[in-house]
């Protein structure tokens with residue numbers, strides 16, 4: 001916007017339309033004209049909501065005097081971002097009697113790009129998540145980079161949610177607990193600290209005061225960039241994919257397939273009304289065309305898997321039955337990704353699949369020691385703080401857990417304890433994951449480690465069990481190697 005432009009802002013007087021106060025701001029100078037018909041300002045019984053549209057970068061200096069004069073909204077904590085981290089923090093804090101404002105600028109109905117997978121570890125920690133509309137998954141098909149298949153029956157199911165449904169569920173709980181919710185964006189230039197706390201200007205121009213500012217605004221967090229510094233591209237992962245229709249019979253496999261020659265994996269997560277397909281990989285080596293081609297091969301193979309036993313193969317049974325163990329033929333040209341059937345699936349998907357893409361933080365091992373998630377009257381939660389698993393990109397558990405840890409620290413009267421609390425709780429584990437990433441997607445005994453892992457798991461119940469626990473979120477990376485080795489030594 002042109003900063004020379006004269007901006008005009010109005011002060012609304014809710015109870016009396018005749019009284020009107022205008023504040024004009026030009027080149028940072030404030031000029032106040034009051035409507036001649038107003039006998040006094042502010043009138044004693046009228047509540048005023050000041051709606052300032054300001055020149056970007058120019059914030060009024062907040063003082064106790066102008067705050068009280070204008071009756072501006074003041075909160076104990078203002079949270080930017082109503083994803084899982086922001087909404088859950090708002091709920092926990094509001095339940096503890098804290099005055100919380102929760103802001104989100106996402107257009108209504110626009111889903112956050114995400115697979116929506118929530119581990120059983122998260123479901124056990126917060127069983128109320130099962131009240132959100134989603135799907136629970138107790139069987140998983142895994143594929144290695146060379147196309148080897150492993151069908152895993154999970155002892156503990158995980159859930160897959162549409163992020164619209166999941167985020168709305170958490171937001172409404174925050175609102176019900178007493179948080180004030182605002183459908184507005186807060187830009188990186190919309191907040192400023194002074195000795196009383198923070199003055200925050202929403203995109204609409206409305207100004208708020210708060211003691212604490214919390215950034216829960218995701219991987220591209222404007223708050224984090226300003227308060228903790230930007231992350232280099234090498235510490236970001238990219239995930240992209242397509243939302244595509246469920247197969248006609250609604251039966252859909254849940255698949256995780258490690259990529260050939262790339263760091264990362266592809267997934268197919270069936271939701272209530274569609275399938276979320278995606279690939280998560282590192283940003284520094286991202287090559288859109290090659291990865292998109294892999295994504296399409298994966299989707300075509302998914303719909304083309306021999307999913308049914310024919311009636312003849314089941315004797316007198318007339319109805320074809322679903323063959324849950326039928327494997328996809330993956331990652332090789334000879335696997336028919338260019339057959340006429342495959343071309344039909346591809347053409348159909350071109351008309352129906354919706355693309356999405358987004359970033360996930362993937363902090364380097366050293367950054368875990370140097371980066372802070374809170375400071376004087378500010379805190380960062382979830383993706384904004386960099387809290388995602390650098391191997392899998394899983395971030396919902398850490399978003400919720402960081403929200404809970406911050407709320408606990410704040411409610412105990414020592415908000416800055418949030419820093420040691422998250423480090424002790426999951427910091428070491430995520431740091432270990434980032435040290436493991438190269439090994440996890442690297443080679444082991446002359447083949448990709450993920451190939452070996454799936455190969456061994458196919459023949460060994462103990463290794464399958466550890467893999468199931470890894471998927472459930474109950475097996476960390478800190479003792480993964482030891483656990484795998486110990487399991488491999490046990491009899492089959």
Ligand SMILES: Cc1cc2nc3c(=O)[nH]c(=O)nc-3n(C[C@H](O)[C@H](O)[C@H](O)COP(=O)(O)OP(=O)(O)OC[C@H]3O[C@@H](n4cnc5c(N)ncnc54)[C@H](O)[C@@H]3O)c2cc1C
Pocket residue numbers: 080081082083084085086103104105106112113114115116117118119184185186187188216217218219221222239240241278357358359360381382383384387388393394395396397399
């Ligand atoms: C493609 C993809 C697939 C993924 N799949 C999984 C998965 O299956 N399981 C898993 O656990 N994790 C997954 N993740 C990671 C997961 O999505 C995140 O870790 C998680 O959403 C983090 O939650 P959050 O609340 O910190 O941030 P977000 O969910 O990103 O929420 C941030 C919120 O802040 C709002 N916001 C942003 N900027 C502003 C602003 N300036 N003003 C106001 N509001 C703002 C946004 O609208 C958004 O609602 C995936 C990520 C991607 C990209």
